[in-house]
Each structure stands twice: as C-alpha cells, then as structure tokens.
Amino acid sequence: xxxxxxxxxxxxxxxxxxxxxxxxxxxxxxxxxxxxxxxxxxxxxxxxxxxxxxxxxxxxxxxxxxxxxxxxxxxxxxxxxxxxxxxxxxxxxxxxxxxxxxxxxxxxxxxxxxxxxxxxxxxxxxxxxxxxxxxxxxxxxxxxxxxxxxxxxxxxxxxxxxxxxxxxxxxxxxxxxxxxxxxxxxxxxxxxxxxxxxxxxxxxxxxxxxxxxxxxxxxxxxxxx
Numbered sequence: 001x002x003x004x005x006x007x008x009x010x011x012x013x014x015x016x017x018x019x020x021x022x023x024x025x026x027x028x029x030x031x032x033x034x035x036x037x038x039x040x041x042x043x044x045x046x047x048x049x050x051x052x053x054x055x056x057x058x059x060x061x062x063x064x065x066x067x068x069x070x071x072x073x074x075x076x077x078x079x080x081x082x083x084x085x086x087x088x089x090x091x092x093x094x095x096x097x098x099x100x101x102x103x104x105x106x107x108x109x110x111x112x113x114x115x116x117x118x119x120x121x122x123x124x125x126x127x128x129x130x131x132x133x134x135x136x137x138x139x140x141x142x143x144x145x146x147x148x149x150x151x152x153x154x155x156x157x158x159x160x161x162x163x164x165x166x167x168x169x170x171x172x173x174x175x176x177x178x179x180x181x182x183x184x185x186x187x188x189x190x191x192x193x194x195x196x197x198x199x200x201x202x203x204x205x206x207x208x209x210x211x212x213x214x215x216x217x218x219x220x221x222x223x224x225x
C-alpha cells in the first residue's frame with residue numbers, strides 16, 4: 001500500500017467526513033420536515049375535532065319512548081318521551097298516524113282516517129314530556145279496519161339538533177293484540193305468524209332500529225338532512 005503524506009491523508013479524511021456530515025444533515029432535515037408536516041396535520045385535525053365538539057356537531061340527539069296504552073282506573077293511556085342524551089332536542093313534534101296493512105295487497109293506506117299532532121317545543125337533557133292520545137283516537141280512529149290486527153298505529157317524532165338544526169325523525173309502531181289492546185312491536189302477544197307477516201310489511205321500509213334503550217319502545221330513527 002503506497003504511503004501518503006500526512007497532509008494529503010488528513011485532507012482526504014476531512015473531505016470524507018464533511019461529505020458524510022452533509023448527507024446525514026440532509027437526511028435529518030428531511031425526517032424533521034416530515035415530522036413537522038405530520039404534527040401540523042395532527043394539530044389541524046385536533047383543532048377541527050375540538051371545534052366540532054365545542055359546537056356540539058359530534059353529538060347526536062337521543063330520545064326514548066315508553067308507552068302505556070291500556071286504560072284502567074289507575075292509568076290514562078299515554079306516551080312518555082324522555083331525553084336521556086347529552087344535548088337538548090329542539091322543535092319536538094309528535095304525530096299519531098293510523099295505517100292499514102292487508103296481506104296480499106301490499107302496503108295499505110297511510111294516515112288513514114285522522115291523525116293527531118302535538119307541538120312539544122324543547123326537551124332538555126334528563127327531562128320528559130307526557131303525550132295523552134284521545135280516547136276516540138285509540139278506540140275508533142286508529143282501529144277502523146277488520147280484522148283488528150290489520151291496524152297499525154305509528155307514533156312519529158320529529159326534532160332538531162341545536163348547533164346546526166339537523167333534522168331527525170323517529171317512529172314507534174304499535175299493534176292490536178288478540179285482546180284488543182295496543183302493544184309495542186316486540187310484545188309477546190303479537191308474535192304469531194299473522195302478526196309477523198304484518199310487521200314485515202310495516203318494518204320493511206322503516207329505518208334502522210335505535211338500540212340505545214332496548215327495554216323501552218323500539219324506535220326507528222333516521223337523520224333527514
């Protein structure tokens with residue numbers, strides 16, 4: 001191996017060292033730029049999520065319904081609407097509709113006869129509202145078709161979310177059981193084949209079941225806008 005003078009050897013070593021340092025600096029700056037870009041994206045997304053959270057846009061209004069529709073000296077038939085969710089429900093409206101479904105003829109007339117409407121206003125979290133259907137509605141207007149199990153009653157709710165006034169709707173369906181009492185769709189007295197056929201026709205176009213409170217009346221909920 002040829003001998004190099006000390007000055008030339010040192011110069012070559014210095015050049016190699018500077019080249020390596022420049023390469024590592026370039027690589028390090030690239031990594032740093034990538035990290036800063038990722039962090040900036042994270043901050044931007046976090047800020048967006050925080051802004052949505054502050055505005056309440058990530059919150060969905062929640063309501064539940066409990067019905068008691070069999071009259072007795074101790075009970076006036078009613079619907080109990082509760083807001084167990086984190087935000088208020090605005091412009092709450094309730095409507096009772098009568099439907100007819102006859103096997104073999106497809107879906108029957110919607111809103112047959114009369115309907116009842118209730119303007120309920122704002123429902124704050126943890127608060128509730130009682131809706132009392134009239135005796136005529138339960139015993140006459142909502143059961144005009146024979147046999148009785150052809151009749152289906154819908155309790156339809158319309159409401160809005162405060163921040164952006166997004167519009168939601170929820171519906172619960174009730175059936176006349178063999179004893180002539182209105183019961184919710186999962187009641188044990190309306191489990192026979194004739195009822196299941198009617199329920200299949202009713203719920204075929206219903207929206208996804210809201211399973212927040214399955215021990216209460218089943219609600220089919222959708223966002224309208």
